[in-house]
Amino acid sequence: MVGMRGAYGGGGGGYSNGNESRPLEGGGAAAAAAAPMTTEITGMEVHKVAPPPPRSTLSKMKARVKETFFPDDPFRGFKGQPLGTQWLMAVKYLFPILDWVPGYSFSLFKSDLIAGLTIASLAIPQGISYAKLASLPPIIGLYSSFVPPMVYAVLGSSRDLAVGPVSIASLVMGSVLRDAVSPSAEPLLFLQLAFTSTFFAGLVQASLGILRLGFIIDFLSKATLVGFMAGAAIIVSLQQLKALLGIVHFTTEMGIVPVMASVFHHTKEWSWQTILMGVCFLVFLLAARHVSLRWPKLFWVSACAPLASVIISTLLVFLFKAQNHGISIIGQLKCGLNRPSWDKLLFDSTYLGLTMKTGLITGILSLTEGIAVGRTFASLKDYQVDGNKEMMAIGLMNVVGSCTSCYVTTGAFSRSAVNHNAGCKTAMSNVVMALTVMVTLLFLMPLFVYTPNVVLGAIIIAAVIGLIDIPAVYQIWKMDKMDFLVCVCAFAGVIFISVQEGLAIAVGLSVFRVLMQITRPKMMIQGKIKGTDIYRDLYQYKEAQRVPGILILAIEAPINFANSNYLNERIKRWIEEENSMQNKQSELHFVILDLSAVPAIDTSGIAFLIDIKKSIEKRGLELVLVNPTGEVMEKIQRANEAQNQFRSDCLYLTTEEAVASLSTLAKMTKP
């Protein structure tokens, strides 16, 4: 039996004379910090565990706040600059356009012009289509492709982002608002609610940026997004069955079950002319998409296909007077630019909850898309995009948009990819796109009269089909089964329950998983790798061998209230098992707890350490801690001030030294 030494009140036992021979005996860890770093025992060096340099609570708080909210240290370039330069930098920080406009050249403009015209040809039909997806008048989609891109060009720091309405946000806004108000019965109220939701979406986005809470969007994990996007794409495509089949009386619900029921309950309304046209253009668009995927240099094929489809189908309808043969058309659209809409913002208490909720969901969803797109292309071209800064830009863009007859916009993935492929150099391509849309709004609107709705449906399907990312799902399945479950839940939730609830379930599951990693932290038994001084997981390394008489445990998680009970019971069980396994020759004497991978500890954690130490000592064993990191060491010191449990003789810097020292001790005290 290993005796408890003097300080613990216990006496006796075979090791009682070990008291004097222990290397780091006496003096709290605090005192030890001043002493020389190493001590020698029987020719072996033993290093001391040092606490981090003392800091006041205030400075620690400051450091933590800084790391939490300003991890990118946005003002680090400001330090040591004269005041004038600082002002200039601040203005440049707020208006990134000032960074590139001074050096702008004609050759850059040529690239941006081509890219801008290309994305305009995509933005015009998509704008009209997505507005219909949100149950808004088609012209709102064009408005939203005019003002927001201009605002973004001034405020945004991404060079590749192509701004405009996107499918997911349109779908969600339409579906949430339709639950409360019918767009056909009360079109003006519906429009007001859409603008107000957009206003709140922008407010949420800008606030996240200003309050530096951008990390909130990180909680939409990749697995969640893949599942959610695929579900949303299917929901969106199903909605297009109305246009593709020419059904007049369609359900207002979104779920897969009511939509399919509605489709097969109205087979009499199916119109063969519409179906024929729809299938032809869908095949054309999908073929164009396939060509561009296969030969990336031909990206312009899929980029121009929607506009080509609109032009061809409009001509066809016009020539054959197809509107009289069961093909529904958009109808008259008024010429003219965005009208101010701030008088349409509705802060009435009846609808405040609804618009705030819609704004929150669409704001976060569109932000996630915009930031992800910005990051992806920034990393491709190797420049930095400041997440919080981007949030402010996108937020402000939507606030301005809500006052100028636009609904939620963000950087769309497909359009930005086209922009990138078309060789855009700066945000000027957004300006070119906006000006093209402006020309369309001013002069070309009458041309859309005969555009058939079925083509818009086909354009939406061809656009969202890319959101179903089967290879990513397969990759997730291969990588991580739990992530796959999250993905499937998001997918099933969206298509069977509702868009919001599917998302909520997936996020809840992701957070629960993170909490479970803390509640049931990973622990391992370590052994010595043969012929080395390296200690590693026995399970992972077959070459690792147990050290007789010593149980080496490593914990890999912060120790806190959520896991201290578990750790306590689990360690006790391991000691029991070890005791029953070890044969009498090598009776268990020491337990080494490797704390290298414990980044933090709270009061419950410290209580656990003290408790496990006492209960290990009650069994006649001895507990030794290895390599507590800064914060943990600090807390251990403070615990020592109250009851001197963890004196420096039970703290070692490396497992190797602990084992060597304990083995020597065991030998020295053997009878």
Next chain:
Amino acid sequence: MVGMRGAYGGGGGGYSNGNESRPLEGGGAAAAAAAPMTTEITGMEVHKVAPPPPRSTLSKMKARVKETFFPDDPFRGFKGQPLGTQWLMAVKYLFPILDWVPGYSFSLFKSDLIAGLTIASLAIPQGISYAKLASLPPIIGLYSSFVPPMVYAVLGSSRDLAVGPVSIASLVMGSVLRDAVSPSAEPLLFLQLAFTSTFFAGLVQASLGILRLGFIIDFLSKATLVGFMAGAAIIVSLQQLKALLGIVHFTTEMGIVPVMASVFHHTKEWSWQTILMGVCFLVFLLAARHVSLRWPKLFWVSACAPLASVIISTLLVFLFKAQNHGISIIGQLKCGLNRPSWDKLLFDSTYLGLTMKTGLITGILSLTEGIAVGRTFASLKDYQVDGNKEMMAIGLMNVVGSCTSCYVTTGAFSRSAVNHNAGCKTAMSNVVMALTVMVTLLFLMPLFVYTPNVVLGAIIIAAVIGLIDIPAVYQIWKMDKMDFLVCVCAFAGVIFISVQEGLAIAVGLSVFRVLMQITRPKMMIQGKIKGTDIYRDLYQYKEAQRVPGILILAIEAPINFANSNYLNERIKRWIEEENSMQNKQSELHFVILDLSAVPAIDTSGIAFLIDIKKSIEKRGLELVLVNPTGEVMEKIQRANEAQNQFRSDCLYLTTEEAVASLSTLAKMTKP
């Protein structure tokens, strides 16, 4: 510049001939596992990182489920036993009474008898008082001290737990139910709701045990509980001002503000006789408490003081006919044992939500107290208490209680401490207590007619004052400022808002803190400790020195969706800072990422690793991973199957070997 090697498509650079000389080049990590463990390069040994032995998804899932829900492996004793023994063990597992009854002796009984009588003297006055706290008839408190202790004696595995009503659960049940139903206007309905809530509380408790979700109560951290208990003690004490001051028209609200307003609005109702009597007995009880705290051997002083107070005050009222002088008394109580109450359980949909909510909150709160008490004394006497098993016992006890006119009961801390101090040996002391209460119920009820309410108020105050644990608060403040904030929030929430909301705020804050530890994980720059091969945090160890040309980073958290963006940006910033700091002599060439403390990684995490590797290579540097643990190594392997990013030449077992190998490489390839 460090050139990218062949496999990455890049060419050139000073190191291109390093390709052949690298130790672990070629062959994925999977293939490498079969190769010998070490390779030598220029006289230095380099060890390989091994993946854990391959396991099927199913067996991994099984292992995880086992570790999550059966960490205590409750049936491990069953293995390898004959069927008969297994049955016997199962019965003993369900009825722990069978463990100790066969060996029960007269000497054990003598101890239990004394302990049982002692706690009965405490249980009778406390039972009456706590029932009044829950706005229930006093006799319900005695009923609840009769049946549940008997049930617990059969099912419970703790030897020290003294079962009965407790203050916190009584307070919460009373306050939640009073919000919906007035106990004075509809006494029968109120009673029905109380029994139904008790039924649900028992159901919740038993389910947590059966579903092995016991870890849920761990989310009530010590800091939360300390703050909550102190707040609840103050709320409870304030409620006693009604009895202590003799106020008749008292508020039904619980917050400190309305109660104090009510007290000073009814100064005319204050009765000096009541106040005098209350103050005298309160001083007596507090003095007794003080004596027992000071001299633990005199524990019986505070244990018997409540009963003594009841007897003396009852005699005083009887002799002086004080009920005619403004002192309110309990009044007539019916003799007789518990009547069955299953017909009183109310599953009406009007109140189902209320009773389920009340059951959930009181169930979890009382469970937390019961389990904590059981664990505390088990650890003092060094025996094991199975948490999930205890939950089943407490849950079943409450279900049975709800059918026999009892309300929520659990193991009370103060009473169990008395039980322990009085020398109880087994759960038999609970039986003795129950029998004593039974005798009281059968024959002594008329004696309580003249017991003044003011004494019951004094007993409650003296009992709950111990819940305000100032030293614990001070300890939390010293240990961990964030825990202190949680504690203060729980306290302030309880006394200013409401009991439930205070608890919810504190739990929410604790969980948020855990999530923040993941979202902003700890990272450190490591350096080599002078004269050793040990690498440690530069900030913590002043003796540690940077290795020229190499940046060594250690991450201490699972890498997942919640932190991969942060890690990505933070690491890039560090490399930038390092590049601007390092002088030209020792240009940065390598980045070492120490993954020893990364217990898990998800798909977002793997995407982050691949992304950071690419972006580091773009800067002309090279990324090397050190000691990925089992799960991480497995995922890296799987990522390699798709794109061979992390070949074995960028994986090292220790930082020491990585640094040695990289330095050799740098020297060998220098012009």
